[in-house]
Amino acid sequence: MVTKKPTPRPQTQKGGVQSKHKGRVFRSKDAPKKPHTPNRPQHQPRVQTIKSPSGDKLRIIVLGGLEEVGRNCTLIEYKNDIIIVDMGLEFPEENMPGVDYIIPNMTYLKGKEKNIRGVIITHGHYDHIGAIPHTVPNIGNPPIYALPVSAAIIKRRQEDFHTKKLNLKVTKATDVLKLGSFTVSFFHINHNIPDSVGIVIDTPVGRVCHTGDWKFDFHPSGTEHADFQQIAALGKEGVLCLMGDSTNANREGHQVSERVIGEELERILEKAEGRVIVGTFASLLARVKQLIEISERLGKKVAIDGFSMRTNVEIAKELGFIQCKLSTLIKPEQMDNYPDDKVILICTGAQGEKRAALNRIANGEHRSVQIRKTDTVIFSSSVIPGNEASVQRLMDTVYRKRAKVVHYQMMDVHAGGHAKKEDIKLMLALFKPKYYVPIEGNHFLLRENASVAYSMGWDEEHVFVSDNGQVMEFWKDGGRQTNEKVPTEYVFVDGLGVGDVSQVVLRDRNHMAEEGMVVVIVKIEKKTGKLFGSPDIVSRGFVMMQDNQKLISDTRDLIKKVTEETDKKSAADPKYIRDQIRDKVGKLLFKRTERRPMILPVIIEV
Numbered sequence: 252m253v254t255k256k257p258t259p260r261p262q263t264q265k266g267g268v269q270s271k272h273k274g275r276v277f278r279s280k281d282a283p284k285k286p287h288t289p290n291r292p293q294h295q296p297r298v299q300t301i302k303s304p305s306g307d308k309l310r311i312i313v314l315g316g317l318e319e320v321g322r323n324c325t326l327i328e329y330k331n332d333i334i335i336v337d338m339g340l341e342f343p344e345e346n347m348p349g350v351d352y353i354i355p356n357m358t359y360l361k362g363k364e365k366n367i368r369g370v371i372i373t374h375g376h377y378d379h380i381g382a383i384p385h386t387v388p389n390i391g392n393p394p395i396y397a398l399p400v401s402a403a404i405i406k407r408r409q410e411d412f413h414t415k416k417l418n419l420k421v422t423k424a425t426d427v428l429k430l431g432s433f434t435v436s437f438f439h440i441n442h443n444i445p446d447s448v449g450i451v452i453d454t455p456v457g458r459v460c461h462t463g464d465w466k467f468d469f470h471p472s473g474t475e476h477a478d479f480q481q482i483a484a485l486g487k488e489g490v491l492c493l494m495g496d497s498t499n500a501n502r503e504g505h506q507v508s509e510r511v512i513g514e515e516l517e518r519i520l521e522k523a524e525g526r527v528i529v530g531t532f533a534s535l536l537a538r539v540k541q542l543i544e545i546s547e548r549l550g551k552k553v554a555i556d557g558f559s560m561r562t563n564v565e566i567a568k569e570l571g572f573i574q575c576k577l578s579t580l581i582k583p584e585q586m587d588n589y590p591d592d593k594v595i596l597i598c599t600g601a602q603g604e605k606r607a608a609l610n611r612i613a614n615g616e617h618r619s620v621q622i623r624k625t626d627t628v629i630f631s632s633s634v635i636p637g638n639e640a641s642v643q644r645l646m647d648t649v650y651r652k653r654a655k656v657v658h659y660q661m662m663d664v665h666a667g668g669h670a671k672k673e674d675i676k677l678m679l680a681l682f683k684p685k686y687y688v689p690i691e692g693n694h695f696l697l698r699e700n701a702s703v704a705y706s707m708g709w710d711e712e713h714v715f716v717s718d719n720g721q722v723m724e725f726w727k728d729g730g731r732q733t734n735e736k737v738p739t740e741y742v743f744v745d746g747l748g749v750g751d752v753s754q755v756v757l758r759d760r761n762h763m764a765e766e767g768m769v770v771v772i773v774k775i776e777k778k779t780g781k782l783f784g785s786p787d788i789v790s791r792g793f794v795m796m797q798d799n800q801k802l803i804s805d806t807r808d809l810i811k812k813v814t815e816e817t818d819k820k821s822a823a824d825p826k827y828i829r830d831q832i833r834d835k836v837g838k839l840l841f842k843r844t845e846r847r848p849m850i851l852p853v854i855i856e857v
Contacts, residue, residue, distance in 0.1 A: 313717060319341055356738050373450060374401055375397070375446065525625030526595070554581050689716060717732060785811075813831050
């Protein structure tokens with residue numbers, strides 16, 4: 252059920268802002284009353300240890316995002332009611348060849364599908380929504396609640412998959428959701444995509460707040476700054492547990508404002524003597540909006556390239572977030588129709604992705620755009636950990652074309668979307684949670700986030716640094732980390748396959764990538780095991796056969812010897828012959844080359 256919060260928000264007699272949680276429609280005589288949270292001293296949370304009482308407890312389980320950047324998914328359970336916050340994907344590491352991405356493991360929900368009251372989305376980045384097509388249809392297709400931009404991206408992405416139609420509910424930041432035992436509302440926060448919100452979950456044991464990805468920006472692009480009054484009001488009422496973003500928790504200071512980025516970009520565009528090519532994230536719609544608005548002021552035309560970039564810009568235009576003259580936007584193939592200093596191209600590929608637009612342009616593979624010496628190429632994004640080498644290769648390629656390169660380490664052409672240490676301190680001071688749970692980051696980032704809380708007066712008993720799947724329990728005025736863990740092993744998406752690639756398959760892929768493989772094809776007589784003809788040997792990624800004829804000949808002789816020496820009892824057993832060939836050939840090849848290729852014997856019975 253969705254109800255609307257009364258607006259405008261009433262004022263208290265003292266002139267302060269009354270909490271949005273007072274006077275809600277759902278607070279009828281049949282609705283559960285908001286748990287009372289006693290007033291606490293302002294300086295720090297209480298530090299005494301409270302023993303676990305008997306009775307029902309709130310369980311919070313993070314299924315992804317506590318050991319990596321991505322795959323964000325948090326499960327909140329009370330008795331027979333479950334809600335899920337976000338359902339994102341994680342991009343594969345270098346040792347995961349062939350894997351498209353990784354999604355959260357839903358094993359814990361098997362048999363509990365009827366208990367899931369809804370999936371709540373904080374914002375539209377793929378690391379928070381990317382798993383939805385694969386997971387939601389398999390957990391009972393519960394309703395998905397998302398703000399307009401997030402909902403539009405989810406809907407558009409779903410068109411690429413042949414799964415059940417989603418039960419998608421478009422919500423507003425002022426909506427209140429009654430989902431079983433939970434009452435869910437939102438608070439406005441800043442990020443680098445529109446419609447980013449934090450989640451407020453009122454439960455029978457207390458209030459849980461989830462920040463999603465966030466930063467404080469007093470001068471954001473296309474939106475208002477975070478609702479500090481609402482956040483402070485929530486803190487004054489009492490917050491049992493705050494779950495906070497850790498992505499930039501290791502960085503000092505405050506996050507840079509989008510206004511600073513916009514001013515720097517305008518100076519670059521104004522002085523550029525030739526074309527300007529800007530590579531950025533497809534989801535960084537605030538940056539795209541800035542660039543389009545700056546270009547219009549300067550009388551320049553804007554081309555958009557990259558499938559995901561074009562899709563997101565279309566969504567932003569439909570929702571009114573991006574507004575521009577129809578004549579401002581042109582196609583990439585129309586760029587040559589205008590003077591170089593009147594053209595800007597915004598495209599994907601700033602992370603060095605092989606098939607993205609910027610990489611194809613730099614390598615001369617684009618159908619209509621090539622790098623020119625007079626171009627200015629702006630990398631308007633930070634480098635995602637793990638992409639350093641690919642980004643450097645891309646920059647080198649652009650430099651070889653003699654174009655001018657600008658990136659965030661040279662001047663302020665990118666502002667991150669995540670809070671730094673001083674921002675986190677302010678968030679903690681406003682929310683004043685009893686318990687703080689760092690989320691969304693590698694373990695070292697969770698520890699850095701926890702250290703910020705320690706510096707603000709929280710002790711280790713009230714800051715939970717958990718692992719994926721570790722169950723946290725909460726009750727009125729208390730909480731603990733348990734030793735219970737639910738399954739969170741990787742679920743790999745590879746092409747159309749979901750979960751059919753296991754760690755064993757990845758191990759084999761890495762083995763073949765490192766050492767290669769040798770296929771041995773042997774024909775034997777079905778009853779006697781006698782060899783027919785000469786064994787065939789195929790080498791892939793091991794050695795060049797034409798350059799190693801002696802090794803191949805010796806291997807072939809060994810295979811003949813193995814089949815001839817097979818005793819009569821085992822002669823008709825293909826498995827035994829395969830094992831013998833794999834063992835003997837493996838030893839010979841290692842002795843000659845000190846390599847261990849994968850040996851694949853193929854036995855054909857005739």
